[in-house]
Amino acid sequence: MGMESVFKLSVVLNMMDNMSDKLGGAQKNVGQSLQAMNTGFGGFQKAGAVLTGIGGGILGASAKLVTATFDTQDALGELKSLGVEDLKAVEDAARSFTNTWAGTSKAEFITASYDIKSGIASLSDEGVAKYTELAGLTAKATKSTTGEMTSLFATGYGIYKGFYSDMSDMEFGEMFSAGISTAVKNYKTSGSEMAASISTLGASATNAGVRMEEQLAILGQLQSTMSGSEAGTKYKAFLNAAAGAGKKLGLTFTDSNNQLLSMPEILTALKGKYGDTIDAVEKQKLKEAFGTDEAIALIDLLYGDIDGLSSGIDGLQESMQGGAEATQTMAEAINNTPAQ
Known part of the structure; x- marks a missing residue:
């Protein structure tokens, strides 16, 4: 040569x-x-x-x-x-995230930022970057995609943020992230299934005054035997009929402010009337009161473990109070696991 x-x-x-x-x-x-x-x-x-x-x-x-x-x-x-002016903040966040967490490119991160801004128009430019980081981190922790979690964060903001109006956008985002990650871990489900359950349920539970941790615990526990979308469908059917069903059964499922009691309280009231098990005749009366098979299926699945449901709600509440710490821990464990 x-x-x-x-x-x-x-x-x-x-x-x-x-x-x-x-x-x-x-x-x-x-x-x-x-x-x-x-x-x-x-x-x-x-x-x-x-x-x-x-x-x-x-x-x-x-x-x-x-x-x-x-x-x-x-x-x-x-x-x-979309009106984002500080593109450097988003690009810097994308670079930092992709250098730390495997599996997401800069372009994918920035595209996710677009989806966040589209769904939550009120976020500042810096807020868009931070929310996208949270969504990406949650995706890593729950073995889902950044796109799925971005969509869920935008949906979740619309469903829940008004209920937690005293929290800043970032405080809410971190709490939401912890709730999703902890539900996935505790109930052996996935981020994509939790996203499907929340999207199907929509704002029905929030409008009934049900706190987020209770919603996530119920959806998670139901997913032990069904898909996320099925869980959302059954929970929604129960909520739509609960207040009227209580009156038909001679029970009260609402408080003094006409807000629905918690699920453990409603199930305890039913247990006080029917005992530890519900026979076929009693189940038929429940169906007449609630009107749908979906609502009865939810009662069947949760009736036998009220204490477990209550413990799950408490565990989620505790985790959510810690901000994004639970998500960070889960994501790091996955990121540091050697590839097979």
């Missing part, structure tokens, strides 16, 4: 080393390869083959870098269209 060819290759490699740390060792490896190949009759042919391979690798890496850059710029442009 002529010195001119080696010089040209060296120049190209220097350029690529400056472009990316990932290519930083390329020049060193080629130098070692050339030294080994130039000892023997077949050195020229081998050198040409290696140069072809190295060149293809460089072009492939370059193409990925360029594509990633274009994707990032496109995502920033979309975010700017």
Whole structure:
């Protein structure tokens, strides 16, 4: 191989080393390869083959870098269209997040920021960045995607934030993150299933005055035998009929402010009337009162473990009071687990 060819290759490699740390060792490896190949009759042919391979690798890496850059710029442009001015805050957050947590690209993070801003227009530019970080962290902790958790955070904000109006956006976001992560851990479900259950339930429970930790505990416990969307459907059917059903059964399921009692209190009232088990005749009376099979299915599944439900609610409340600490711990455990 002529010195001119080696010089040209060296120049190209220097350029690529400056472009990316990932290519930083390329020049060193080629130098070692050339030294080994130039000892023997077949050195020229081998050198040409290696140069072809190295060149293809460089072009492939370059193409990925360029594509990633274009994707990032496109995502920033979309975010700017929503009125976000401090794009640097979002890009810096994206860089920090992707350098810490595996599995999400900068472009994906910024696209998630777009979804957050679309769903929660009141957030400041810095708030958009921080909410996206929380959604991404929750995704990592619950083995779901950043996109799924971004959508859930936007939905959850609309459903629950008014109930917790005394909290700042960030305080609420951290509490919500802890609730989702803890429910996933305690009830052996997933982030995507919890998202489906909350989306299906909507604001029915919140409008009835049910606190978030109770909602998450009920949805989580139901998912031991059904999907998230089924859990949301059954809980919604129960809520829609509960107040009227209590009157038909000669029981009171509301407090002095006409707000629904907690689920453990309602189940305890039913147990006081029917005992530890509900026979077929009694179940038929319950169905006449509640009107749907879905509501009765919920009672069947929760009736036998009222204490467990109460403990689950208390555990969620405690975790949610700690902010995003529970989510952080779960995410770190997953991130630090060696790949199989």
